[in-house]
Amino acid sequence: MKKVSEIMDRREFIRAGGLVGVGAAAAGAAILKDRGELASKDPTGEKTVRNLTAMKNLKTQPSEDDHIRMQRELAAAMSKPVEKRRWIMVIDLRKCVGCQACTIGCVAENKLPPGVVYRPVVQTEIGEFPNVRLNFLPRPCMHCENPSCVPVCPVKATWKRPDGVVVIDYDRCIGCRYCLNACPYGARTSDFGRYYTSNEAQGAPEGKERPIYGSPAPWEGLPSNEYGKSWNRKDHGSPVGNARKCHFCLHRLENGLLPMCVSTCIGRATYFGDSNDTESLVVEKVTRNNVQTLLPHWDNKPKCYYIV
Amino acid sequence: MNSQHSSSDAAQGASGLATQWTKALWLVWILFLLAGIVGVILRLTHGHNAAGYGSYVTWGLWIGVYFLGVGISGGSFILGSLGYLFEIDGFSRPSDLRLAIVLSLAGLLPAFLGVWLDLGRMDRLMNILIHSSFTSMMAFNAWMYNIFLIVAALCWLLSFKQKSSWLKPLLTLGMLFSILFPSQSGVFFEAVRTNEFWRSPLLSMLFFVSAITLGSASLLFVRAAIAPRTASRTDQSHLDSALRVLRAVTVIGLIIYVVFEFAEFSITFWNPGALSPNTDYLLFGGYWPVFWILHIGVGVIAPSILLAMKSRGGWVFASLLATIGFGAARLCVLVPGQVIGQIPGLAQAFQDPRLSYDYHITSMEYLVALMMIAVGMTIFYVGVKLSQLVESRL
Numbered sequence: 274m275k276k277v278s279e280i281m282d283r284r285e286f287i288r289a290g291g292l293v294g295v296g297a298a299a300a301g302a303a304i305l306k307d308r309g310e311l312a313s314k315d316p317t318g319e320k321t322v323r324n325l326t327a328m329k330n331l332k333t334q335p336s337e338d339d340h341i342r343m344q345r346e347l348a349a350a351m352s353k354p355v356e357k358r359r360w361i362m363v364i365d366l367r368k369c370v371g372c373q374a375c376t377i378g379c380v381a382e383n384k385l386p387p388g389v390v391y392r393p394v395v396q397t398e399i400g401e402f403p404n405v406r407l408n409f410l411p412r413p414c415m416h417c418e419n420p421s422c423v424p425v426c427p428v429k430a431t432w433k434r435p436d437g438v439v440v441i442d443y444d445r446c447i448g449c450r451y452c453l454n455a456c457p458y459g460a461r462t463s464d465f466g467r468y469y470t471s472n473e474a475q476g477a478p479e480g481k482e483r484p485i486y487g488s489p490a491p492w493e494g495l496p497s498n499e500y501g502k503s504w505n506r507k508d509h510g511s512p513v514g515n516a517r518k519c520h521f522c523l524h525r526l527e528n529g530l531l532p533m534c535v536s537t538c539i540g541r542a543t544y545f546g547d548s549n550d551t552e553s554l555v556v557e558k559v560t561r562n563n564v565q566t567l568l569p570h571w572d573n574k575p576k577c578y579y580i581v
Numbered sequence: 582m583n584s585q586h587s588s589s590d591a592a593q594g595a596s597g598l599a600t601q602w603t604k605a606l607w608l609v610w611i612l613f614l615l616a617g618i619v620g621v622i623l624r625l626t627h628g629h630n631a632a633g634y635g636s637y638v639t640w641g642l643w644i645g646v647y648f649l650g651v652g653i654s655g656g657s658f659i660l661g662s663l664g665y666l667f668e669i670d671g672f673s674r675p676s677d678l679r680l681a682i683v684l685s686l687a688g689l690l691p692a693f694l695g696v697w698l699d700l701g702r703m704d705r706l707m708n709i710l711i712h713s714s715f716t717s718m719m720a721f722n723a724w725m726y727n728i729f730l731i732v733a734a735l736c737w738l739l740s741f742k743q744k745s746s747w748l749k750p751l752l753t754l755g756m757l758f759s760i761l762f763p764s765q766s767g768v769f770f771e772a773v774r775t776n777e778f779w780r781s782p783l784l785s786m787l788f789f790v791s792a793i794t795l796g797s798a799s800l801l802f803v804r805a806a807i808a809p810r811t812a813s814r815t816d817q818s819h820l821d822s823a824l825r826v827l828r829a830v831t832v833i834g835l836i837i838y839v840v841f842e843f844a845e846f847s848i849t850f851w852n853p854g855a856l857s858p859n860t861d862y863l864l865f866g867g868y869w870p871v872f873w874i875l876h877i878g879v880g881v882i883a884p885s886i887l888l889a890m891k892s893r894g895g896w897v898f899a900s901l902l903a904t905i906g907f908g909a910a911r912l913c914v915l916v917p918g919q920v921i922g923q924i925p926g927l928a929q930a931f932q933d934p935r936l937s938y939d940y941h942i943t944s945m946e947y948l949v950a951l952m953m954i955a956v957g958m959t960i961f962y963v964g965v966k967l968s969q970l971v972e973s974r975l
């Protein structure tokens with residue numbers, strides 16, 4: 274065996290040092306550059322202002338429905354540039370009846386296939402008979418201030434927008450599922466390209482309406498409008514194969530509509546609005562009640578608050 | 582007289598052993614390839630629906646085999662390069678270096694195949710290089726693998742030259758990568774900061790030690806079972822020296838791995854409160870057979886005993902068992918880290934086979950894993966033959 278000093282001559286040693294040095298420097302520079310770039314590159318400023326007319330003629334009533342008020346506040350928030358808004362969701366667990374209307378409303382709105390869910394309602398049983406109760410916990414994406422899902426994405430396909438909404442670029446996502454693993458709330462699910470009706474022909478009646486075995490009913494192929502685009506999942510089109518999650522119904526917000534789960538909540542348990550508007554209903558709810566966030570020890574700083 | 586005798590016996594023994602193993606390996610290769618083709622067809626026609634992973638347990642067997650391949654690759658490159666640079670007996674010839682490099686490539690390339698088939702959008706594989714985000718360990722690793730492939734291929738080419746002033750510098754760079762990417766495989770998990778089970782700095786050490794041990798075990802396997810057909814005494818003593826070193830490195834590696842693992846888990850014996858549900862699942866719950874039987878029994882105890890014996894056939898067998906054991910060890914990191922949800926009741930809230938915290942490897946996953954192994958064997962065979970061809974032309 275040779276001594277260390279005999280392994281390489283001077284020239285080889287300098288070359289080895291140079292290669293290792295250049296490699297280490299390039300790696301360091303790449304990491305530092307991307308760390309600095311974590312902020313979103315979404316458009317900001319005047320071009321993001323929306324002049325929504327929907328609520329313009331409706332006067333504020335003293336005892337107006339929470340939904341009317343939230344919709345009015347939504348239109349007001351949309352009239353500001355995107356970086357001036359900060360969307361949050363507040364869920365009053367005391368009012369949730371576990372009907373799952375929000376879950377289904379979201380499935381219908383976003384045309385979610387089997388195995389993809391943005392807002393399940395988690396049900397837990399507490400105590401023993403006769404002192405027993407059911408707790409309901411709707412769980413959308415928390416749109417964390419410090420999202421653990423974002424930095425792990427290898428292709429910059431997911432990021433936090435200036436208004437706080439954590440989004441996914443379906444055209445870029447490679448479906449590695451790293452972000453699914455990094456979300457402690459299980460808020461991301463993968464679209465494995467399945468359909469609810471693809472096996473429907475088994476046992477279905479004969480006739481014209483009978484679906485062809487293995488081919489889904491036409492309504493399952495309707496495009497979804499997430500992120501304001503038309504996503505056609507036929508022939509393995511995105512979002513098939515992608516990570517998917519709640520996006521606070523950005524496409525509805527752009528048109529002055531509340532997120533679907535807020536609109537369909539029969540218990541008026543879900544609130545949504547701009548936390549930068551100190552007069553808003555959501556700010557009122559957060560400041561006047563005992564609110565909690567899920568798994569706070571991870572320091573994700575969720576923007577979905579629960580009134581308990 | 583005596584030693585000459587035993588040396589020539591060993592030479593004949595090694596040659597016979599090589600022939601036996603070569604025949605068996607051809608058979609294994611054909612079977613694995615055929616099974617693997619079925620698996621890949623199933624994967625491509627049924628998508629991920631024939632797999633056991635889903636949205637809550639997102640990674641399964643293929644990712645385990647991928648990290649196994651990465652370990653073999655890094656470990657064999659480091660050992661081959663160190664042996665060549667320091668002219669350690671049994672490793673000093675350019676042909677020894679080439680064999681290690683070919684093995685390294687045969688470990689890494691099939692790993693890519695597993696990851697590719699695991700992607701939801703296989704058509705966008707190149708995004709990982711085009712749109713890389715270096716805040717993600719996955720992108721960082723992807724770049725390291727690719728640069729390493731180029732460096733390793735260059736080293737292989739330069740090793741044919743009588744004198745190259747670039748070979749040693751490139752080997753040094755390659756070694757840097759082979760230290761980095763196996764240990765960074767641990768960081769791949771550690772970087773998931775919201776996973777208590779994976780957030781242990783020991784993981785990168787475990788992955789690094791396992792890489793060295795895997796590299797050593799697989800080099801031991803190929804050198805004892807496949808590579809040599811030589812009867813010359815010098816060649817035989819050269820091989821003997823290599824096998825001695827590899828046997829020692831494998832045993833020491835296995836011991837260090839379990840010592841680190843003990844350091845990780847022993848805290849739960851003295852502080853039962855520290856027994857996380859994940860560790861409980863691994864050591865005493867649903868995963869105990871994988872941990873105790875496959876990883877510890879088959880992967881550590883059995884090979885250690887076989888390596889302590891004198892039979893060379895036993896060493897070859899031991900190196901196979903150690904590799905299988907490290908495959909199980911990979912799953913012992915991967916699976917328990919995913920099967921415990923942090924929101925109790927989430928899997929019941931919206932029921933679907935893909936929304937489950939149970940993970941059972943399906944036959945399609947096994948078949949694709951066999952394909953990965955068959956591809957590795959093919960690359961190794963082609964690499965060795967190509968090396969021999971170039972050697973014969975020089």
Ligand code: SF4
Pocket residue numbers: 413414415416417420421422423439455456457458459460461518573
């Ligand atoms: S809840 Fe999960 S998916 Fe949503 S932003 Fe937070 S970490 Fe990301």
Ligand code: SF4
Pocket residue numbers: 425426427428429430431441445446447448449450451452453515516
């Ligand atoms: S699944 Fe898509 S969004 Fe998630 S980490 Fe992978 S590439 Fe990024």
